[in-house]
Amino acid sequence: MQNLDVTIVGAGSAGLTLALLLAEQGLKVALVEKGAEPLPANPAYLRVSALNPASQRVLAHLGVWDGIAAQAAAYQQMQVWDADSFGRIHFAAEPPQPADLGWICDNEAIRQQLYQKVQQQPAIRCYFAAQIQQLVQSEREVLLQLSSGEILLSELLVGADGVNSYVRQQLQLPLTHWDYQQDAIVAVIHCDEPHQATARQVFLPTGPLALLPLPDPKHCSIVWSAETSRASELMALDDAAFARALTAASQSVLGCLTLATARSVHPLRMRYASDWVRGRVVLVADAAHSIHPLAGQGMNLGLMDVTALAELLGKQQQAGKPLFAPRVLQAYQRWRKAEAQSMIAAMEVFKRGFSNEQPALKFLRGAGLLLADKLPFVKQQLMAQALGNSGDLPALAKP
Ligand SMILES: Cc1cc2nc3c(=O)[nH]c(=O)nc-3n(C[C@H](O)[C@H](O)[C@H](O)COP(=O)(O)OP(=O)(O)OC[C@H]3O[C@@H](n4cnc5c(N)ncnc54)[C@H](O)[C@@H]3O)c2cc1C
Known part of the structure; x- marks a missing residue:
């Protein structure tokens, strides 16, 4: 005791x-x-x-x-x-x-x-x-x-x-409690352009996408919050198709983006x-x-x-x-x-x-x-x- x-x-x-x-x-x-x-x-x-x-x-x-x-x-x-x-x-x-x-x-x-x-x-x-x-x-x-x-x-x-x-x-x-009716997709990504120690967030109609700088100047952590149906679609894409969707959603602010780790999804x-x-x-x-x-x-x-x-x-x-x-x-x-x-x-x-x-x-x-x-x-x-x-x-x- x-x-x-x-x-x-x-x-x-x-x-x-x-x-x-x-x-x-x-x-x-x-x-x-x-x-x-x-x-x-x-x-x-x-x-x-x-x-x-x-x-x-x-x-x-x-x-x-x-x-x-x-x-x-x-x-x-x-x-x-x-x-x-x-x-x-x-x-x-x-x-x-x-x-x-x-x-x-x-x-x-x-x-x-x-x-x-x-x-x-x-x-x-x-x-x-x-x-x-x-x-x-x-x-x-x-x-x-x-x-x-x-x-x-x-x-x-x-x-x-x-x-x-x-x-x-x-x-x-x-x-x-209430459901935000969004899921957050999280992963580490590689960017063509260095992030220049800048945290970025774009508000898309389906939810916000954050590009958060990591110690490697060309790596970011993404938190892509999207309506549940959109998040399921994105999770169903293969890595290459997901990377293309991500690059488009980011409006190519850091050039072409590719996945550096697996994605995980978190209900919000x-x-x-x-x-x-x-x-x-x-x-x-x-x-x-x-x-x-x-x-x-x-x-x-x-x-x-x-x-x-x-x-x-x-x-x-x-x-x-x-x-x-x-x-x-x-x-x-x-x-x-x-x-x-x-x-x-x-x-x-x-x-x-x-x-x-x-x-x-x-x-x-x-x-x-x-x-x-x-x-x-x-x-x-x-x-x-x-x-x-x-x-x-x-x-x-x-x-
Ligand atoms: C996608 C996403 C992105 C986020 N980004 C940010 C951000 O940029 N900045 C920010 O400030 N916050 C962010 N957050 C929020 C942040 O992650 C949480 O607020 C924070 O981790 C909560 O810390 P905590 O110690 O309260 O809980 P937790 O980290 O969940 O810790 C709770 C602990 O309790 C233990 N536990 C649970 N049940 C029991 C039990 N029955 N007996 C004993 N132990 C138990 C668990 O194992 C765990 O270790 C984000 C959250 C999400 C989902």
């Missing part, structure tokens, strides 16, 4: 980051993961995330950023355009902003770097390949029993177990738990919300959730107060729900606005993009959003 301060279910980017943030405040943490340990390996860039400077600051604070950055591609420019109108917008950092707008990072490399740090932390106990047998909470503690027979007793339990969260289901926390659904707290149990990151990848914000949002939660729990700890305080957990929920809701709303506006074929709307979005490109104030606001510098940030993430 283990007596702990916090048990975290899920060792994805959010769970590992939270474990480190809590351990550095002197808390005893258990990390329970159903998958295998993240072992060092060369990144294959099969799943990547665009991390913004706010996330970078948190990861740098934990001492894992250099290892992540060594395997990531920084980008200094972003180009976004509408395939069906004249609208386009271009972002580049201007002093005093740092030159890098963000980094395309391999998801597994992020986990490996975080896990290496976790292994150096005696306050964190890890349980990999773990199966949860039961989760029970009483007024005094939360009990998690593993099929190995191990029993973990803690003051708090955090569900960081991703979109299909076991913790959320066990507690029957109500979930709002919006999920949002209407309660993130039940007694001593809290949800974070994808367990609480998952959004369309078109703005590359899902992991960034999750990292801000765990940084915010660690900040609030750290204050309790420093004040010598009990870790479990309903008022504190409610404050976390209010804080982070507001951020998640505004992101979900923004994704909806983008998704609906750009998939609408009405001529008037096409004109408006073309004009809107051009106008946003010309108006310094609007552009600064959009840039602050992309850099993760807007909204109510936890202290560690502030510029």
Whole structure:
């Protein structure tokens, strides 16, 4: 039997980051993961995330950023355009902003770097390949029993177990969800032209196509979100025909594109738990919300959730107060729900606005993009959003 301060279910980017943030405040943490340990390996860039400077600051604070950055591609420019109108917008950092707008990072490399740090932390106990047998909470503690027979007793339990969260289901926390009716096709591609450290996204009537720069100057990761029927058609094509369709969809912005890896497909659904707290149990990151990848914000949002939660729990700890305080957990929920809701709303506006074929709307979005490109104030606001510098940030993430 283990007596702990916090048990975290899920060792994805959010769970590992939270474990480190809590351990550095002197808390005893258990990390329970159903998958295998993240072992060092060369990144294959099969799943990547665009991390913004706010996330970078948190990861740098934990001492894992250099290892992540060594395997990531920084980008200094972003180009976004509408395939069906004249609208386009271009972002580049201007002093005093740092030159890098963000980094395309391999998801597994992020986990490996975080896990290496976790292994150096005696306050964190890890349980990999773990199966949860039961989760029970009483007024005094939360009990998690593993099929190995191990029993973990803690003051708090955090569900960081991703979109299909076991913790959320066990507690029957109500979930709002809708299908974006799009699937994302993901692969690494080779381009004729170098990407020039620029992240590109074209809005097609069937969904957005992102071309994200990788460390090889002629390799990009694609996230091609398309209506489900279109995505099935694209997946059914052989590699050569898919590459031709991709080159056409990208409007040959990087010349001829060919596949460098196999394609994988990911159904896109919006999920949002209407309660993130039940007694001593809290949800974070994808367990609480998952959004369309078109703005590359899902992991960034999750990292801000765990940084915010660690900040609030750290204050309790420093004040010598009990870790479990309903008022504190409610404050976390209010804080982070507001951020998640505004992101979900923004994704909806983008998704609906750009998939609408009405001529008037096409004109408006073309004009809107051009106008946003010309108006310094609007552009600064959009840039602050992309850099993760807007909204109510936890202290560690502030510029
Ligand atoms: C196509 C696509 C592109 C994306 N691009 C970006 C991007 O550019 N930028 C960005 O910020 N975000 C992006 N995202 C979102 C990002 O990938 C997720 O938000 C992020 O990975 C979620 O991290 P997490 O730690 O919450 O969940 P996960 O990474 O899913 O981790 C959850 C962990 O919990 C474990 N687990 C699950 N159930 C149990 C259980 N019962 N017991 C124990 N362990 C369990 C899982 O094995 C897993 O290790 C993208 C998403 C998609 C689909």
